[in-house]
Amino acid sequence: MEGKNCFRGRWSHTPFYSGGNVVLLKVESGDVSNVFSVTSCENTMNLVNSNDGTVLCSFAAPGDDDVVLNVDAIFCEGSEASLAQTSAFVPRGSYVAFSTRSLQIYVVKIEFSGDKYTARQVHNWMPSQQAVSLLRFSDNGLFLVTCSTDGSVKAWNVFHHHLTHNLKTTPGVITALAFSDDLSLMAIGNFEGWVTVVKFLTKEIAHSARLHTSAVEAIRISGDVLSTIGRDRKITVGTGPEYSSRKNTVIKEFVSTATFEFADTLIIGSTDGVVAAYKVSTTEEVRLIARSTRPKGAKVDDVDEEFAIRSLCTKPRTAVDAGLLRIEEDTQTMQILVATAAFHLVWMEKSEKTFNQRSCIVGFLDQVLDIQLLKPDETNQLERLVVTNSKEVIKFRGEGALSIGTLQGHDDVILSCAVSGNCIATGSKDKSVKLWDASTLQCLSSGRSHDGDVTGVSFNKKVSDSYHILISVGADANLRLWDVCSALKNSSTDMEAKSAVNDAHSGAVHCCDVSPNDQYIATGGKDKCVNVWTTQGKKLYKEASMKGHRRGVSCVAFSPADRVLASCSNDGSVRLWSLVSFSCVKALQADRVGVLQCAFFNNGTQLVTGNIEGVLRFWALSASEAVFTLETHTDRVWGLRVAENGEQLRIISGGADGTIVVTEDFTAEEAQRMQEERHATVLNEQALGNAIRKGEYAAAFELALTLNHPRHLRQVLLKWIAFDDANCSETLETSLLPKLSADFMKRLLLFMREWLTNARYASIATLVLGSFLRTFTFSDVIEMKDTFRPLAESFMSYSLRHATRMQSTLLRTYYLDFILRAGGATMLEGGPVKRPREEEA
Incomplete structure (x- = not known):
């Protein structure tokens, strides 16, 4: 095709x-x-x-x-x-x-x-x-x-x-534990602020006291020095017998986690995303070494915010016979791996008196609601924006989970995103639309004209200095047109909609798109309709309303080449609409599972769709059939984008399972492989015929296995057995079977099973099976768990049936031989045999 x-x-x-x-x-x-x-x-x-x-x-x-x-x-x-x-x-x-x-x-x-x-x-x-x-x-x-x-x-x-x-220590959830360097002492801290020191070798409790009013987050014990930090923001350093001489210091950070990773160095993570390092010793006051800046939007008094630090780590632990091999402290090049409540793993590096972010990898995306691709550069890496079920949009570059920035500024979950050149637009549940700079990721302008969630945004395609618009739709059933040029030129960060259509649909509007020539705007909604709009002087006018879907429309997309609009719905269908007659020209449906996303590719001749079961289908529009299906996700496909660069085609999909999958086209590679395979098959068939004619049956046997067809191998064995069955068995046992690879051995055994099911070829299979059992020992056969063991039962049943049939045939020949011998030569004559009474008469 x-x-x-x-x-x-x-x-x-x-x-x-x-x-x-x-x-x-x-x-x-x-x-x-x-x-x-x-x-x-x-x-x-x-x-x-x-x-x-x-x-x-x-x-x-x-x-x-x-x-x-x-x-x-x-x-x-x-x-x-x-x-x-x-x-x-x-x-x-x-x-x-x-x-x-x-x-x-x-x-x-x-x-x-x-x-x-x-x-x-x-x-x-x-x-x-x-x-x-x-x-x-x-x-x-x-x-x-x-x-x-x-x-x-x-x-x-x-x-x-x-x-x-x-x-058994003080009752309560244990939150911190540490060993002394010589393993003689173990210190334990719990959620109530109690700290217990245990002699590890003798299993005796040496000391127990409530040093904090809330959970103990980190402990360090070394000889007669005990240092602790709790969520009450207090650092305690105890020395002397039973650590009775204590020095308490209250710090600035609201502690969410802490660790004594370096000698006399305490690293703290706070509820507002701040990381700080303190020098803690018995000879001087607690001193701040470095502190990171608070992330934008972080709140001190809310520990459930995405910026809260959940875990800190600086180095791997290495154990030797004498105990822990501790890395020497180097506060000049301190690096910390920070795990946040937003499931990000951030490498932070000390620079003078602060910590700077070196890199960030995203460990969990929750639900991927939308994906947008930025303009490709000379490296052809997939630079993409990912909208998750959060208040931020994450920017990625290349393969993997490495993030290179985030868009932060919305007050609620972001639902949609669009890209046009160096401009990004986002729509959120906070009812606002924001414009961002794609390079700096800074907010340029913000507008609030919707009365409900902003479910979709889309830029026009033919952008100029005087004409650059943004279309937004929302759950309030409204359609808005924004003048991007005016918004970017205006010194104020607030923008207003230039045109508005209230009740664009009779219900929530789910999606929107702008045609390649900017002539039409399409919207789809809960009312099962696809509406087409035109713009004149930055005003919106309704051109047509197309009906045909039986459930809400989830996505609309214009073809890049033809005057065709595609829409997909929760009724499981994809409809193609003519922009000339505004009627449905084709309907595609593989099942009743709702289709959530669609996108054109290959110059508008093909379509890819994603449904609520996580399945991607690739359609050939001329034949109206799905040519390929991939189960890429385990849940709904919310985001779907196509990246075409010459002959290279990549499909980027994101779903409710929190996974982003990049699918690539390898049609040309597969066609080349099949062509080479057909060429090799022709050459092998010619070589096989030559080997049979020359009587080189061992070489013909290997060639027939390479061709992977039971008919070729059966023909070789038939001619070989007819020529010299003893030589066939001996060669199989001594030179051919022992050197077969696991794949070829499995292939041969499958052929034997197929032959055993046919009485005409059962004798061939019996000869090969006998050679196999004489070649390999019982232990060798047992080890073939992936080749022989799955087929052993079928071999036994079919061989028994074949042996029973042969035994029955042999008994019949015995009976026939007895009758012929008892009857004498007269039974072989053409006339009837006369009875004795007839001879006497």
Whole structure:
């Protein structure tokens, strides 16, 4: 079929972080060591490249309803060989432990083999009947400490899997835990502000006191010095016997998380998105080292805002025999991985007295409501704007989850987005329309003319210095036209609609689009109608109202080449409308599932649609049929855009599953492959015929397997058996079968199963099967779990049927032979055999 009809997924941006703490892990990759992030998303633990958001490997807990609560990771250098047979032995490797809502603990090992990373389960157990609020590896990597919501603390020998400590501390949810450098002491802090110090070796409680009025976020203990930080914004440094000599300092930040990552350095994350580092020591007052600026729009008193810091991490933990191998403090080049409540992983770098954002990867997009592509540059990277179920629009560049900026300024969820040159427009639930600069991502102008959610925005296509308009539609059933030129020239940031149509539809308007020549504007709404409008002097006039859909219209799109308009609806149909007669010229429907998005490509000759089940369909309009179908998402497709650059075609889709998928066309590549395959087939068939004529049956056998058709191989075996069946069996057993690859062996066994079902060819299959069983031992056959074992039952049943039939035929021949021998020569004559009485007469 002409056109583009082969598509495949190129890459995708899938969720990999949905909350909880984030840790760094060192992983050996051959002779090289790399540092990656360990995150959790729903029931899955992920190993993530912190630079671009690529998920390297994952491990999912059984049960889709389960949720990962806490993670910790450590790289173990490995114990000495003398400890190999003792309970103190720690094998070398990278290990991750995580707890789940189903009260399970999993310990997995991250390994690198070939060219990929894998996560292999080491242990799994249920530590208690209460949820695990915190878990942490000991500094030597031998123990895993689990803390429950009832205040109980248990330590487990990770690699020999037995309980070593079972402690009961002050009742309450445990929120912080730390070891001293020599592992002699363990400090525990809970949600009520209590701090308990335990002698880890003797399992005795050395000290317990309420140092804070709210949750303890971080602890550091070293000999007779105990430092803590709580959500009450108080830093406490205790020294001396029972840490009775205390120094308290109240800081500025509203603490949401904290960590003592460097020696005497405390890093704090606040509820308003600020990251700060303090110098905490016994010899001087608490001193601020650096503090980041508060993000725009962040609020101090609202911990549920998207800017709140949820986790902080600066370096991976490495364990050796003597304990934790601590990295020397370097406050000049301090780098911090920050996890926010918006599910962003941000690398922040210290610069003099502040922290600056170095990079940001987006771990979770919630629902992708819209996608827009910016003008491509010479690198042909997909620079895109992604509208999620939030108050911001995220800008991405290239493959992966690396964000290069955000649009921030709306007061409610943004629903739609449009791009025209260097200008961006957004519509939101806050009933406003905003214009942005695509380079600086700064808001240029804002207008409020709708009485409901702004559901769709679209620019005109033929932009000039004097004519640049924006169309917006909303849930208030209204249509608005905005003069972008005037708005950008006006010094005021407020803009007003130049033309307005109230009640453009009898119900909410869902979508809008402007034709390539700017002649028409199309809108679709809940009233099942597609309305076409014209503009004269920046005024809107209704041209036609087209009916035919049985449910609300979800998307409209103009063809780039013809005077055709496409609309899709929740009734599962896609209709093509003539802009000459304003009538439906074609209806496309594959099922009754609602279609949410559509877009033209290949010069308007083809169409791609996305439905509520996450399926993309590619249509050939001339034939009115779907030429390809891809299940790219697990939920509704809300965003769909086409990127064409010469012969390169890419489809970008985003859905309610929070995933962005880029699909590429490989029709030309597939056509070339099929042509080369047909050419190779012709050459192999010629070589096969020559080999049979020359009597080179072994070579013909291999060529027939390469052709992957049972008829060719059957012809070779028939001629070979007729020529010399003993040589055929011997050659199969000694030279052919032992060197077959797994794919060719599976292919041969499938052919044998097919032959066994036909009495005419069962003898061929029996000979080959006998050679197979004489070639491979019983243990070899058992190891062929992907080739022989799935077919063993069919071989047995068909072979038994064939043997029964042969036995029955053999018995009949015996009976016939007996009759012929008993009857004598007269039975072979042409006349009837006379009875004895007739002879006497």
